[in-house]
Amino acid sequence: xEGPIKMNHTTQKAFQDFYxxxxxxxxxxxxxxxxxxxxxxxxxxxxxxxHFTPKSYHTGGYPDNVYGGIxxxxxxxxxxxxxxxxxxxxxxxxxxxxxxxxxxxxxxxVDYLKPTPHGVELEVRGHIVEVKPRKVTVEMTLSAxxxxxxxxxxxxxxxxx
Amino acid sequence: xEGPIKMNHTTQKAFQDFYxxxxxxxxxxxxxxxxxxxxxxxxxxxxxxxHFTPKSYHTGGYPDNVYGGIxxxxxxxxxxxxxxxxxxxxxxxxxxxxxxxxxxxxxxxVDYLKPTPHGVELEVRGHIVEVKPRKVTVEMTLSAxxxxxxxxxxxxxxxxx
Numbered sequence: 001x002e003g004p005i006k007m008n009h010t011t012q013k014a015f016q017d018f019y020x021x022x023x024x025x026x027x028x029x030x031x032x033x034x035x036x037x038x039x040x041x042x043x044x045x046x047x048x049x050x051h052f053t054p055k056s057y058h059t060g061g062y063p064d065n066v067y068g069g070i071x072x073x074x075x076x077x078x079x080x081x082x083x084x085x086x087x088x089x090x091x092x093x094x095x096x097x098x099x100x101x102x103x104x105x106x107x108x109x110v111d112y113l114k115p116t117p118h119g120v121e122l123e124v125r126g127h128i129v130e131v132k133p134r135k136v137t138v139e140m141t142l143s144a145x146x147x148x149x150x151x152x153x154x155x156x157x158x159x160x161x
Numbered sequence: 162x163e164g165p166i167k168m169n170h171t172t173q174k175a176f177q178d179f180y181x182x183x184x185x186x187x188x189x190x191x192x193x194x195x196x197x198x199x200x201x202x203x204x205x206x207x208x209x210x211x212h213f214t215p216k217s218y219h220t221g222g223y224p225d226n227v228y229g230g231i232x233x234x235x236x237x238x239x240x241x242x243x244x245x246x247x248x249x250x251x252x253x254x255x256x257x258x259x260x261x262x263x264x265x266x267x268x269x270x271v272d273y274l275k276p277t278p279h280g281v282e283l284e285v286r287g288h289i290v291e292v293k294p295r296k297v298t299v300e301m302t303l304s305a306x307x308x309x310x311x312x313x314x315x316x317x318x319x320x321x322x
Contacts, residue, residue: 061191
């Protein structure tokens with residue numbers, strides 16, 4: 001018996017790669033920011049997912065741990081990207097259709113549950129809690145080695161066209 | 162008539178410069194992280210203050226605005242530094258005395274009130290809400306051109322020695 005179908009990211013375009021050019025400069029995830037983290041978010045079934053391996057210098061105060069600001073940054077980018085993807089899905093249309101939809105962060109709460117180990121790939125998962133015409137709520141987890149190290153709760157607000 | 166005495170940061174050592182060597186690797190504010198932001202926090206009367214000018218590439222999706230993840234990062238570092246300074250003050254001893262006190266972030270909530278303009282110096286201010294033996298609560302603002310653009314609320318937990 002086969003398991004559930006796994007998304008193949010190599011055949012999927014990232015949410016961020018659909019952002020209109022004028023909104024693609026984000027340090028965390030913009031395709032037009034060569035100095036940035038270039039985070040890429042995708043659907044994985046009903047959840048959204050992104051992977052990121054921090055650079056050697058993205059350490060917290062203690063060098064074996066990942067910097068908390070990077071964790072907040074990953075939630076920030078993955079959350080607004082997930083909100084945009086959820087809004088397109090809610091309107092039953094593709095992210096390549098017009099008008100484009102962009103979200104900004106109204107609020108982000110991060111709970112740091114345990115130190116996040118440095119030197120491994122991190123997985124960020126998003127769960128869409130609610131989609132309203134102007135507002136999307138996203139809950140997220142950040143895991144390392146299969147263990148949840150931090151949780152994020154975002155309220156994202158849709159930019160007016 | 163003269164105004165209130167202003168702190169002169171050139172004669173004051175930053176909170177972060179008192180961190181023990183093994184906790185000084187933070188990407189946001191560690192003195193031993195040459196690739197990091199090197200944020201420096203100080204007392205300013207009963208409040209704490211830090212200044213930071215984002216790099217050209219620390220842009221949000223829209224290039225005229227500062228990246229939200231950088232704002233969260235500034236709150237993260239300024240909040241834990243303020244918590245440590247408040248704990249030393251509560252024990253009526255200098256930050257150069259032993260035992261060292263270090264705090265980590267348990268939770269951080271950021272409210273993004275308006276876009277933060279890029280290209281100007283940002284000011285982060287901390288207000289110590291509560292000091293408990295194991296926990297300090299800090300409220301923060303981030304301002305650009307004298308206007309508050311974001312608010313931060315942190316619960317910081319003291320590391321056991």
